[in-house]
Structures are given as structure tokens and as C-alpha cells.
Amino acid sequence: MAWMAWTTPTAIFFAVIACLLLVFTFLAIRFPETPRIGLLRIETTRGDRLFISLLGSAFLCLGWLAAFGSPLWGALICCLIYAAAVFRWV
Structure with missing residues (x-):
């Protein structure tokens, strides 16, 4: 390695x-758990919401780097808020 x-x-x-x-x-x-239908109108489980939040967080961090550069502390806060919203409403 x-x-x-x-x-x-x-x-x-x-x-x-x-x-x-x-x-x-x-x-x-x-x-x-049984899948639930949220804001996106697709059935999602906890694992699906985790995947959606991780994928979206990656794009948020890339956008943050493009717009502001490093450090990524602001992006981390945005990602945590995004993940909480995904788990609540998706």
C-alpha cells in the first residue's frame, strides 16, 4: 500500500x-424497517438514504473546493445539514 x-x-x-x-x-x-416514500417519491431504506447523503456530500465538497478552496470546514457543516435533511425527508 x-x-x-x-x-x-x-x-x-x-x-x-x-x-x-x-x-x-x-x-x-x-x-x-420497511421502505418509505419521501420527498423524491421513491422507496428508500436507511441504507439508501446513507448512500444518497454520502454521494450528495461528495458533490457538495467538490463544489465547495471549486468555489472557495480549502479548508473544508464550511463544506463539512453543509454536508451534515444535507445528511440530516436526507434522513428526515427523503
Whole structure:
């Protein structure tokens, strides 16, 4: 893995994603849910909403970098608000 730039932020990012997947797997086993129809008028489960929020957050961060550059603290706040909205209304 020497070819990859493993920095502390990169390791934290992948660790958080792995923990999210483990938590959502546990929730799916412990508390099964039925899909619900939200604002997008498609059936979504917790995992679907997680995927939508991660994908949207990636685009928000790219847009932030294009508009403002780094640091990404403002983008992180926008992503957290976006994820909360996705889990609430989608």
C-alpha cells in the first residue's frame, strides 16, 4: 500500500465509512424497517438514504473546493445539514 497516500485524514475518512456501514448493518439486523416514500417519491431504506447523503456530500465538497478552496470546514457543516435533511425527508 506504499503507492497510496495514506494520511491521517484519509485513514479517518475510511474508518468513519467502515463504522457507518457496521452501524447500519447492525441496525438493519436489530431493527428491520420497511421502505418509505419521501420527498423524491421513491422507496428508500436507511441504507439508501446513507448512500444518497454520502454521494450528495461528495458533490457538495467538490463544489465547495471549486468555489472557495480549502479548508473544508464550511463544506463539512453543509454536508451534515444535507445528511440530516436526507434522513428526515427523503
